[in-house]
Amino acid sequence: MPTAILFVFKTKSAGIRLDVEWAEDAAWRRTHKEPYLSWSDFNKTHDHGWNRPFFTYILLVVCTAVLVASYGINGWRIEPLSVNPMIGPSAETLLKMGAKQTSLIVNQGEWYRLFSPMVLHAGLIHYFLNMT
Numbered sequence: 001m002p003t004a005i006l007f008v009f010k011t012k013s014a015g016i017r018l019d020v021e022w023a024e025d026a027a028w029r030r031t032h033k034e035p036y037l038s039w040s041d042f043n044k045t046h047d048h049g050w051n052r053p054f055f056t057y058i059l060l061v062v063c064t065a066v067l068v069a070s071y072g073i074n075g076w077r078i079e080p081l082s083v084n085p086m087i088g089p090s091a092e093t094l095l096k097m098g099a100k101q102t103s104l105i106v107n108q109g110e111w112y113r114l115f116s117p118m119v120l121h122a123g124l125i126h127y128f129l130n131m132t
Helices: 002-031 039-045 054-073 091-096 102-108 124-131
Strands: none
Touching: 002 039, 054 091, 054 124
C-alpha cells in the first residue's frame, strides 16, 4: 500500500511540475508576443537535448561502480545474512572504502569520510532501494 501511495504522489507531483512549467512558458510567450505551444509540442521540447537528468545518470554509474568495487575488495564474497542482512560486503570492507566512522573523522582527520558514504551501499538491498 505505501508503495502505491508513493507512486501516485510521484506521478502527480511530476504532472503538476510540468503544468507549472507549461504555464510559465505560456506567460513568457505572451509577454514576448510569441505563439503559444500546444501541450503535445511542449512535451516534445522536453524529450531531447540537454533536458535530461545527467547528474542522476552519473550518480547511478558512480554508485554502481562503488558497489562492484566493494564486492571486489571483499574478495567477491557476499557475507552471510547474519553478518550483513543487506546481501553485501563486510563492515570492515565498507570501512576500508570510507564508510562514516566519527572517531576516524575527528581523531585521524579523515575528512573524506564525510563524503564517501554518499555513494557507499551496504549491499544489494540497500542499493536497489536507493536507486529506484
